[in-house]
Amino acid sequence: MTSRIGVVTFPGTLDDQDALRAVRIAGAEPVSLWHRDKDLHQVDAVVLAGGFSYGDYLRAGAISRFSPVMDTIIDQAKAGMPVLGICNGFQILTEAHLLPGAMLRNNHLHFICRDQKLRVENAETAWTADYEAGQEISVPLKNMDGRYVADERTLDELEAEGRVAFRYLDGNPNGSLRxxxxxxxxxxxxxxxxxxxxxxxxxxVGTGRTDGLGFFTSILKKLVNA
Amino acid sequence: MARVVVDVMLKPEILDPQGQAVQRALPRLGFESIADVRQGKRFELEVEGPVDDAALTRIHEMAETFLANTVIEDFTVKVEEEK
Structure with missing residues (x-):
């Protein structure tokens, strides 16, 4: 039996179909999850996809964070279930305090949409094991609220514990700290x-490369070997 | 009905590019000598029933968990005079 990976759809989610497709291409079974359904339908891992859930009203991710499905995801994530937040999903994870810090408007106030070079800093997480530490990858970046902020102490802690998983290369696109x-x-x-x-x-499609596939093969290997 | 106002502002150390954009536009419009602008959010809550300590405690809780993200924002809670 292959692993089941859920992708949540909130009102305003845009990239759930691409995330489901990526799960399928990696060889896992994609499962659609609905924001109002607390039940995770026996998935082994969850992806919070990109988009503009609730129109980014109040703050990006702030309203989605209180949806019924998130109650279960927060509990399960604390118990060890793998969760990947992409773009708006990352914003939801910081709003839910599953990850420290917060996301703010890009420092130049423009929406960004381009291929972005990244360095994989930590290849030991559940979602990055198929990469090598220091590996450079290129994947699309598209957002308005992409500026990562946290206080100095949190940033030092993240660095010391190797929890900065990815860093922007060839110029900082949004003013994200460090x-x-x-x-x-x-x-x-x-x-x-x-x-x-x-x-x-x-x-x-996309960058013309398959640099992002490693996220989904990493998690599949981890789940199969678990 | 009583009105309670919650003001939410980015913490002073957090860069506010929207406020900066507003500030930079001011001289063009003929408003000189504004050295800095910070932009925030104001929530006006129409409260049913008395605004007693218990109600204010709940509103404080609401502001802290939802209206503001205290990682990046500060907030104040004010009761407006009833008209």
């Missing part, structure tokens, strides 16, 4: 990042 593109929790099961690996899983 060029942080993504982070993980202390256990390594919860990972959030602003760029979109699910848009880079086939040579035909």
């Amino acid at each position: 060029d942080i593109a993504g982070i993980s929790n202390a256990a390594g099961n919860v990972v959030g990042l602003m760029p979109h690996p699910e848009h880079a899983v086939e040579p035909l």
Whole structure:
């Protein structure tokens, strides 16, 4: 039996279909989850996909964080279930305090949409084991609220514990502190990042490369070997 | 009905590019000598029933968990005079 990976759809989610597709291409069974359903339907891991859930009203991710499905996801994530937050999903994870810090408007106030070079800093999380530490990858980046902020102490802690999972290369696209593109929790099961690996899983579309596929093969290997 | 106002502002150490954009536009409009602008959010809550300590405690809780993200924002709670 293959592993089941859930992808949550909130009102305003955009990238759930691409995330489901990436799960399928990696060889796992994609499962659609609905924001009002507390039941996770026996999935082994969850992806919170990108988009503009609840129109980014109040703050990006602030309203989704209180949806019924998130109650279950927060409990399960604390118990060790792997969760990946991409873009708006990353914003939801910080609002839910599953990851430290917060996301703010890009420092230049423009929406960004481009291929972005990243360095994988931590290849030991549940979602990055198929990469090598220091590996450079290129995946699409597209957001308005991508500026990662946290207080100095939190940033030092993240660095010391190796929890900065990804850093922007060739210029900081949004003013994120210390060029942080993504982070993980202390256990390594919860990972959030602003760029979109699910848009880079086939040579035909996206960046023309498959640099993002490793997220989904990493988690599949981990679940199969668990 | 009584009104309670919750003001939410980015913490002073957090960069506010929206406020900066507003500030930079001011001289063009003929408003000189505004050295800095910070932009925030104001929530006006129409409260049913008395605004007693218990109600204010609940509103404080609401502001802390939902209206503001205290990682990046500060908030104040004010009761407006009834008209």
